[in-house]
Amino acid sequence: MRRLSFILGLSIGLSLYAAPPSWGAATDAQREAVKKLPHDLKNLMESAYYCRGLTGEKPYAEAKSLTLSVLSQLTDATMAERFVSEREKSFEADCPQEMRSTCWADYLDVPANESEVGAEECDIEQKLAMAAVVLTLQTIRGTSAGKN
Numbered sequence: 001m002r003r004l005s006f007i008l009g010l011s012i013g014l015s016l017y018a019a020p021p022s023w024g025a026a027t028d029a030q031r032e033a034v035k036k037l038p039h040d041l042k043n044l045m046e047s048a049y050y051c052r053g054l055t056g057e058k059p060y061a062e063a064k065s066l067t068l069s070v071l072s073q074l075t076d077a078t079m080a081e082r083f084v085s086e087r088e089k090s091f092e093a094d095c096p097q098e099m100r101s102t103c104w105a106d107y108l109d110v111p112a113n114e115s116e117v118g119a120e121e122c123d124i125e126q127k128l129a130m131a132a133v134v135l136t137l138q139t140i141r142g143t144s145a146g147k148n
Helices: 004-014 028-048 058-074 077-094 104-109 113-141
Strands: none
Touching: 028 058, 028 077, 028 104, 028 113, 058 077, 058 113, 104 113
């Protein structure tokens, strides 16, 4: 169920960004949202990265794919790849391969022996991060929930 909601959020995020707004007519809110988007995407990647010990690799791969897709449309593929690469280096420095099974505990400040609590917290973190990305993309496009 968690993966389904993450995939659904990913699909919504991609569909919201399918047609970027005309930048000549961008509002202040849209310009601010464009500035905020890298932070939101970093948070999405971060929550999926650190929670891999509980959620597996798929949510992180999807978050990375969404980040590359969105940033490639805003900038270019090279800059998008550089953004993702820099985030990954930072994440890997904090959570090397040999610690991946328990990184979520430090990330969430939850005891490692409470994986059930950790799984719930990871799910919440990933949903909140995806919601932030979706809302930011809606602002960029000039749309809101139920209005396209």
